[in-house]
Amino acid sequence: MSRGIALVRRPSSRLAEGLVTHIERSTVDVDLARRQHDAYCAALADAGWSVLDVVPADHCPDSVFVEDTVVVCGSRAILARPGAQQRRPEVAGTESAVRAVGLEVDKISSPGTLDGGDVLQIGDTVYVGQGGRTNGAAIRQLRGLLADRRVVAVPLGRVLHLKSAVTALPDGTVVASPGLVDVGIFPAVRTVEEDAGCHVVCLGGDKVMISASAPKTTSLLEDLGFTPVVVDVSEFEKLEGCVTCLSVLVPGITGPQH
Numbered sequence: 128m129s130r131g132i133a134l135v136r137r138p139s140s141r142l143a144e145g146l147v148t149h150i151e152r153s154t155v156d157v158d159l160a161r162r163q164h165d166a167y168c169a170a171l172a173d174a175g176w177s178v179l180d181v182v183p184a185d186h187c188p189d190s191v192f193v194e195d196t197v198v199v200c201g202s203r204a205i206l207a208r209p210g211a212q213q214r215r216p217e218v219a220g221t222e223s224a225v226r227a228v229g230l231e232v233d234k235i236s237s238p239g240t241l242d243g244g245d246v247l248q249i250g251d252t253v254y255v256g257q258g259g260r261t262n263g264a265a266i267r268q269l270r271g272l273l274a275d276r277r278v279v280a281v282p283l284g285r286v287l288h289l290k291s292a293v294t295a296l297p298d299g300t301v302v303a304s305p306g307l308v309d310v311g312i313f314p315a316v317r318t319v320e321e322d323a324g325c326h327v328v329c330l331g332g333d334k335v336m337i338s339a340s341a342p343k344t345t346s347l348l349e350d351l352g353f354t355p356v357v358v359d360v361s362e363f364e365k366l367e368g369c370v371t372c373l374s375v376l377v378p379g380i381t382g383p384q385h
């Protein structure tokens with residue numbers, strides 16, 4: 128029985144031209160990235176997710192980072208308006224996919240800008256990073272659209288997205304890199320030494336996806352009684368991507384609706 132749908136998007140042949148903001152550019156091996164993406168999708172499928180490809184956007188180098196194009200909250204999809212202008216054409220393909228799976232669709236509109244990577248949902252609370260890509264106008268819109276949730280703005284330091292610095296474990300505690308955000312805003316924080324250790328995807332049950340770049344945090348997860356699912360995403364990390372941004376999980380939906 129499927130846990131739900133995992134939206135993914137195949138890497139663009141122009142992936143190596145993706146944006147870098149806070150790190151030095153280094154050469155991306157696009158063939159290796161494709162193999163890593165295949166393995167990432169296989170890990171999702173192994174964990175019980177039905178993997179659904181959003182139509183590729185080969186002209187958009189960063190389109191593999193599909194998380195940034197939408198926020199899924201229950202049965203609703205809020206289409207993002209990416210803070211980087213060159214990423215805005217990515218949203219159309221995601222819109223088709225979320226409509227096909229039967230989600231109710233809303234949109235962030237100008238002057239709001241929002242990247243999905245800035246939105247971290249823990250229970251009924253929606254934390255939104257406010258910084259380079261997401262602005263106050265979008266947070267105000269999100270608060271109006273999600274009136275049944277608590278929307279908490281989190282000012283960001285030198286980090287691309289909120290979820291580059293903080294994500295949540297299945298027990299609701301967060302793993303965070305100190306210094307990048309004000310972690311005092313979160314109820315229960317476990318600080319981790321490795322940058323890649325604060326990026327996790329809860330795959331259901333006790334399974335937690337984590338990057339091969341974070342071996343110490345992987346051991347910590349084991350010690351805490353979770354089952355780490357380790358994937359190598361090195362080529363995406365060179366573009367400030369991580370395990371979270373390569374998919375959008377839509378629990379409880381099993382296939383495109385006709």
Ligand SMILES: NC(=O)NCCC[C@H](N)C(=O)O
Nearest residue numbers: 145146192244366367368372
């Ligand atoms: N949610 C994410 O962590 N997205 C990563 C986006 C990386 C991409 N190179 C960008 O700068 O937009």
